[in-house]
Amino acid sequence: MQFKDIIGHVAVKERLINTVRENRVSHAQLFLGPEGSGSLALALAYAQFINCLDKQESDSCGVCTSCRKYARIIHPDLHFSYPFFAKHKDDTAADYISDWRNCFLNNPYLDLECWRNQLNAENKQANINIAEAHHIIKKLSLKAYEAEYKVLIMWLPEFLDSQGNALLKLIEEPPAKTLFLLVAENPDKLLSTIISRTQLVKVSRPGNDEVAAYLMEVGHVQEQQARQAAFISEGNVQRALNLLNEEHSDHFELLVQWLRYCVTDSGLSLIDFSEDILVKMGRENQKSFILYAISMMRQVLLCKAGAEALMRLSGAEKGFAEKFAGLYTEKQLDNAVEVFEKAHYHIERNANGKILFLDVSLQLVLNFKYATFRREADSTYL
Numbered sequence: 001m002q003f004k005d006i007i008g009h010v011a012v013k014e015r016l017i018n019t020v021r022e023n024r025v026s027h028a029q030l031f032l033g034p035e036g037s038g039s040l041a042l043a044l045a046y047a048q049f050i051n052c053l054d055k056q057e058s059d060s061c062g063v064c065t066s067c068r069k070y071a072r073i074i075h076p077d078l079h080f081s082y083p084f085f086a087k088h089k090d091d092t093a094a095d096y097i098s099d100w101r102n103c104f105l106n107n108p109y110l111d112l113e114c115w116r117n118q119l120n121a122e123n124k125q126a127n128i129n130i131a132e133a134h135h136i137i138k139k140l141s142l143k144a145y146e147a148e149y150k151v152l153i154m155w156l157p158e159f160l161d162s163q164g165n166a167l168l169k170l171i172e173e174p175p176a177k178t179l180f181l182l183v184a185e186n187p188d189k190l191l192s193t194i195i196s197r198t199q200l201v202k203v204s205r206p207g208n209d210e211v212a213a214y215l216m217e218v219g220h221v222q223e224q225q226a227r228q229a230a231f232i233s234e235g236n237v238q239r240a241l242n243l244l245n246e247e248h249s250d251h252f253e254l255l256v257q258w259l260r261y262c263v264t265d266s267g268l269s270l271i272d273f274s275e276d277i278l279v280k281m282g283r284e285n286q287k288s289f290i291l292y293a294i295s296m297m298r299q300v301l302l303c304k305a306g307a308e309a310l311m312r313l314s315g316a317e318k319g320f321a322e323k324f325a326g327l328y329t330e331k332q333l334d335n336a337v338e339v340f341e342k343a344h345y346h347i348e349r350n351a352n353g354k355i356l357f358l359d360v361s362l363q364l365v366l367n368f369k370y371a372t373f374r375r376e377a378d379s380t381y382l
């Protein structure tokens with residue numbers, strides 16, 4: 001993995017490269033970035049750069065023996081740790097390494113769901129267990145085979161529970177020329193003892209333009225489709241890739257039609273639309289459609305607040321947002337976001353689609369047509 005293979009993150013890449021140039025590579029670093037942002041790929045590109053035998057101005061060379069082994073994730077001094085779904089209590093991450101290679105090389109922006117699917121783990125609990133913590137300690141106590149630096153990249157250390165403490169001494173005082181690169185998404189779920197022992201590398205989500213360009217390249221889709229997926233996924237590349245794989249009708253057209261029925265309180269048409277279109281979409285498609293509705297309402301709110309410069313829409317979508325912002329109050333738009341967010345929450349929990357979409361439609365009618373708003377108990381749709 002070279003830096004050039006990762007979209008965006010120009011400033012982070014530069015900062016990482018400078019730590020090597022200025023000889024101040026910290027031995028324990030925490031790459032903290034949201035799901036699908038590319039933080040895991042960045043950590044790997046950084047490790048590859050550090051060990052490259054012919055470093056270039058702003059990237060590893062990609063062709064030396066070290067880079068070639070790194071590219072296939074088979075370098076003997078590169079170790080990975082990640083949550084897995086243990087079949088036996090002695091299982092370690094190494095037991096799943098070939099799956100891991102396939103999964104990562106196929107999609108460097110992977111999320112836990114993607115990894116779970118790779119392992120056919122269904123609803124099993126993911127974990128980094130005590131056997132894995134001990135395995136890491138043992139592996140890193142050995143001398144490096146051929147690289148200058150041994151590297152351990154741990155993906156999602158959130159899944160280390162209290163056994164993580166077994167690693168603390170190692171993180172604090174690692175053997176010479178040993179690097180710990182932890183790649184996390186949620187600082188609230190990390191052991192505070194680990195946070196305090198690592199140097200933070202903050203990674204944000206790539207921009208929509210960068211994501212769209214990536215989707216056109218790897219997903220082989222047209223610009224319009226790529227832009228729409230980038231917009232809905234808000235910089236989560238994994239999510240954007242999922243969207244491309246879904247067969248979905250045009251979210252924008254559907255949303256406009258739905259809202260049109262709601263704001264005019266067209267009873268029967270609204271019921272038919274809910275039952276024939278929204279319910280029949282299927283759960284994954286419903287989720288992405290509702291996420292699209294949330295993003296769109298937020299864009300309308302930006303427009304309402306006079307922050308057009310921050311809007312990320314163009315063409316018909318922009319025209320719609322401007323018109324809609326002119327017709328309704330900020331309160332109504334806020335309420336709509338809340339209605340959609342609740343709907344998403346319930347769809348994720350397998351709510352009955354028929355009841356849910358009828359009720360959401362009714363709430364939108366009340367909100368937009370009659371400017372009243374009803375807050376729901378959480379159990380409504382179950």
Ligand SMILES: [Zn+2]
Pocket residue numbers: 051052053054055060061062063064065066067068
């Ligand atoms: Zn190289």
